[in-house]
Amino acid sequence: MKIAIVCYPTFGGSGVVATELGIALAEHGHEIHFITYKQPVRLQLLHHNVHYHEVSVPSYPLFHYQPYELALSSKLVDMAKLYEIEIVHVHYAIPHAYAGYMAKKMLAEEGITMPMVTTLHGTDITLVGSHPFYKPAVTFSINNSDAVTSVSQSLKEDTLRLFNIKKEINVVPNFIDIQKYENLYSDCERELIAADDEKIITHISNIRKVKRVDNVIEIFERIQNEMPAKLVIVGDGPEKKSLEILCEKKGIRDNVLFVGNSHEVDKILCFSDLFILPSEHESFGLVALEAMACGIPVISSNAGGLPEVNIHGESGYLSAVGDIDLMAKNAIKILKNDKVHQEFKRKAKENAHRFETKLIVPLYEKIYEECLTKAKG
Ligand code: GMT
Numbered sequence: 282m283k284i285a286i287v288c289y290p291t292f293g294g295s296g297v298v299a300t301e302l303g304i305a306l307a308e309h310g311h312e313i314h315f316i317t318y319k320q321p322v323r324l325q326l327l328h329h330n331v332h333y334h335e336v337s338v339p340s341y342p343l344f345h346y347q348p349y350e351l352a353l354s355s356k357l358v359d360m361a362k363l364y365e366i367e368i369v370h371v372h373y374a375i376p377h378a379y380a381g382y383m384a385k386k387m388l389a390e391e392g393i394t395m396p397m398v399t400t401l402h403g404t405d406i407t408l409v410g411s412h413p414f415y416k417p418a419v420t421f422s423i424n425n426s427d428a429v430t431s432v433s434q435s436l437k438e439d440t441l442r443l444f445n446i447k448k449e450i451n452v453v454p455n456f457i458d459i460q461k462y463e464n465l466y467s468d469c470e471r472e473l474i475a476a477d478d479e480k481i482i483t484h485i486s487n488i489r490k491v492k493r494v495d496n497v498i499e500i501f502e503r504i505q506n507e508m509p510a511k512l513v514i515v516g517d518g519p520e521k522k523s524l525e526i527l528c529e530k531k532g533i534r535d536n537v538l539f540v541g542n543s544h545e546v547d548k549i550l551c552f553s554d555l556f557i558l559p560s561e562h563e564s565f566g567l568v569a570l571e572a573m574a575c576g577i578p579v580i581s582s583n584a585g586g587l588p589e590v591n592i593h594g595e596s597g598y599l600s601a602v603g604d605i606d607l608m609a610k611n612a613i614k615i616l617k618n619d620k621v622h623q624e625f626k627r628k629a630k631e632n633a634h635r636f637e638t639k640l641i642v643p644l645y646e647k648i649y650e651e652c653l654t655k656a657k658g
Contacts, residue, residue, distance in 0.1 A: 282313045282649055283365055285357060287381060288372040290321040292516065292542050293487060294567040295402035298432070298455050299372040305458075305642045307331045308613055314364060316356055318349070322544075329363060334360050350380040357384035358428045359396050370398045371426075374405040375415060378422035396427035396652035398645075401436055401455070403564030403585070408491065410626050411443040420444045427652045428471050430645075435585025436564040454589070454643035455567045457633060462547065462574045471552035474538060480510040480616050483553040483577070485546060485568045486560075488518030493582070495520075496605050497561040498527055498537070500580070503609035505533065508616060512537045515549055550575040554622070561602055563587050573597075573633040578625035590636075596629040 284306060288299030300323040303313040307330035315321060327333055336356045338347040357380065360366060369384065371377035376397040377658045388395050391511045399422065409415060414609045423429055423446055430453040431437040458497060475481050482501055486492040494514065498586065501512040514524070528534040543549065550556075556572035558581040563569075565586040569579045573590070579597035584603075593599045598611035615625050 282653070283314070283367045284649065285314045285316050285360060285366045285369040286372070287316050287353065287357070287377045289605070290315075290317045290319040290320065290324075292322055294455070294479070294565070295373045295400075295405075296321055297323055298400075298402070299370075301456070301622075301638070302370075302642065302645065303331065304551070305456075305638050306349075306646070309646070311646075314360055314366060314478050316353070316360060326432070330478055332364070335467055335596070348471060350376045350383070352381040353377070353380040354387065357381065358387045361388055361390075361393065363531065366395060368396050369396065370400065370645070370649070372400045373402050374399060374419050374422060378426060379418050382422050382425050394656045396656045398430065398648055398652060399423060399426035400430045401429065401431045401450075401564075403432070403436060403442055403562065404491070406423060406431075406436060406440050406443060407562045407564065407585070412475055416444070420446070420536075420616070424448055427655070428648045430648065432565040433589050435586040435589065439564075439585070451644075453644045453648070454636055455565050455570060456636050456638045457567075457570050457574045458638045459574050459630075459633060465547055466551050469548060469551035474513065474552070475511045476509070478509050480504070480554045480557060481509055481513060481552055482510055482555050483513045483515065483549060483572070484557050484559060484610070485515040485549075485571075486518070486558070488514070488516050488524070489518045489563045490520060492518075492520075493559045493561055493602070494524055495527060496603065496608070497557045498524060498531070498533075498610045498614060500557055501606045502531055502533060503605075504616065505536065507585060507613050510536065510616075513553070514539050515541075515543050515546060546571065547575070550577060553577050555580060555596075555616060557608070557612070558582070558587070558591075559605075560584050560587070566590050570633055570636055571648075573629040576626040576630040578622070578629050580608050580614050580615075581646075590632075591626075592632050596632040597625065 300321040375386040484497045582602045583599040600607040
């Protein structure tokens with residue numbers, strides 16, 4: 282199939298999923314066309330099955346807001362005609378589903394059919410999409426997609442609760458290439474950041490309020506009272522500065538490393554002992570799955586789709602949002618006893634296997650085929 286993938290090219294989970302999906306589909310022999318405003322961060326190599334088309338928005342003084350949807354839908358139309366694209370898969374409803382719908386309609390005027398699959402990722406529904414300013418357009422674009430998928434059962438339920446949806450929503454969970462993490466490094470070089478007797482605790486996110494990174498610091502402080510430890514915070518975002526100040530106030534700044542956005546997430550996970558994700562909302566928690574694939578137990582909140590990924594008492598522990606005491610208690614329970622830690626590590630990896638690429642990607646292929654059959658018939 283010739284498939285266009287529209288996504289955000291940044292470090293966020295939706296862009297990562299879209300990119301990994303495109304790469305996996307290309308390996309299955311499909312021709313993939315990424316259409317976005319920058320080359321996706323996880324897309325290092327372009328080859329004959331993987332193309333990237335940049336959407337540029339020329340600036341014009343009249344525009345207070347640059348019309349990205351317009352440029353994106355025009356690019357989609359041009360690329361669909363040039364490469365005879367059969368189907369478009371948009372990741373993150375805003376504004377991609379809206380632009381995709383417009384492209385589909387423009388192509389239809391010329392007698393070209395291009396079904397659209399929309400994947401809902403989380404904040405496009407729970408935070409941004411349900412805002413009254415966007416809600417009618419988001420509802421319209423979901424209802425006018427040829428197929429809709431959500432990355433967890435929880436997100437499906439949120440979507441049905443928040444919007445008036447007439448379309449069937451298929452749950453297709455996020456996935457991971459477990460093989461990629463097997464024996465990735467012969468030596469993780471953990472001595473670069475921690476002494477032998479120190480545990481390494483990691484958190485990765487876009488450091489926005491919804492991630493509750495201040496809770497990570499509170500939990501780390503409690504862990505540190507029990508054992509020597511270092512905290513590695515990966516990512517960048519609006520809360521970073523105030524978190525640095527919080528660490529300084531607590532007198533733990535020397536033991537907390539803020540490493541910013543990193544292309545070495547695999548390496549950081551390789552030397553981590555525990556991963557913390559106490560989010561307020563989390564439709565899936567791809568980063569928790571990445572940690573589990575590396576055999577790292579996860580201490581998380583029970584928000585959204587996290588209980589579908591992190592299995593309580595197996596791959597880590599779940600607690601109510603904001604229950605720092607319980608999260609710290611569980612973290613210490615795992616880290617204090619080496620035998621317990623090893624068992625959680627084993628189970629974390631075992632549970633990640635439920636989301637292997639080879640199990641999930643065919644679900645998308647099936648959806649594409651169904652859309653194409655329907656469009657032809
Ligand atoms: O977590 C974020 O804020 C980034 C966001 C995104 O749009 O990239 O992530 C969402 O999509 C990911 C991939 O499907 C999910 O794993 C994240 O749980 C989801 N984030 C939220 O729901 C907050």
